[in-house]
Amino acid sequence: MLLSDKIKCMDEGIAGVRRAIPEVPADVGLCRIMLLIAERLQAELEYKLRPYKLNDSEFRALIAIFAHPGGASTPGEVCQFTSLGVTNMTRIANALVKRGLITRGPSDEDRRRVVMKITPAGKRFVQKMLPSMLPRLKLLFDGFTNNERSTLNRLLRKLANNLSQLEHAAGDSP
């Protein structure tokens, strides 16, 4: 089912709810649309990654290590930069090690830590893979002016700030 059709269904559904309970604001539609887009965006990303037999988590982790100074990092750091849960890192790293894209070993300075280092093969892999993903990415924002891009960026960050405020206040409704 096409995303545009899903949105149409969603619009109808919300219209129905608002008829039944008028206090419900139109903003719920804005939320749902973002959730639907994100879902589809994620699918698009996974689609582009499929030929490389990577999922998004592995991709993010690999890129984080790639982009980190020295091409090496620790599970904790990688999780910070990728917003992945620490608990998943072990499995993800296992997968990357198995494919020879990174190595993993104990740190010399702090032996609680583990260092994950990108291999030369991993570096080549990233340098080949990333550019191949760009054409479809370009299509995504087809028809967007620079102005629209920056407006979208601004509004999304504004929304993100509000969301962060909510996080602060999370404990206020027991």
Place this chain on the structure above:
Amino acid sequence: MLLSDKIKCMDEGIAGVRRAIPEVPADVGLCRIMLLIAERLQAELEYKLRPYKLNDSEFRALIAIFAHPGGASTPGEVCQFTSLGVTNMTRIANALVKRGLITRGPSDEDRRRVVMKITPAGKRFVQKMLPSMLPRLKLLFDGFTNNERSTLNRLLRKLANNLSQLEHAAGDSP
């Protein structure tokens, strides 16, 4: 970790990647920010639903049935309106039936079908629950002018259209 901090980390990470591979456009940041926001938005929703012991899937299904004319619908229809996978519907419906919010039985007209009908208790439940979610929703768009809301809406739908185009063209890179 606060959403705003996650975004900060993400920004840094992408800056690093773009230093290494300059062809990578800034648009990837826009994508990632949307994914992060959606993740957090989903969490916010689940947070609001927790007191009612519902997850978002169950919530969406229940609302879809509630909003449907006659307060009754079929698994397939509910899936259309909620963008849930058909395969999940059985489990979700089981949960809702067990809680007495809906009933489920074979259809009289077409016995391949199953009808899911909201119970009086389910109706009361929705009417009590929905309004209680509004205050936090309001905070979400705090500081947004109507103009900004509609701009965001427009840009998101534009993006959704592009994504739908991509869906059409999905099979073009074997």
Place this chain on the structure above:
DNA sequence: TGATTTTATTTCACCAGTGAAATATGCACC
């Protein structure tokens, strides 16, 4: 009418993410 195709739902096996607890090392303080 009986064979074939289509539609609707369910079942099952599998994959990915999560929180709580286990493990192991380092750090600080008395």
Place this chain on the structure above:
DNA sequence: GGTGCATATTTCACTGGTGAAATAAAATCA
């Protein structure tokens, strides 16, 4: 210099979503 607290990673049990196949009831049509 040992005891206790903090940090880093891993393990495990559980939850939720997915695709492929099973089941069952129409609908189509020769």
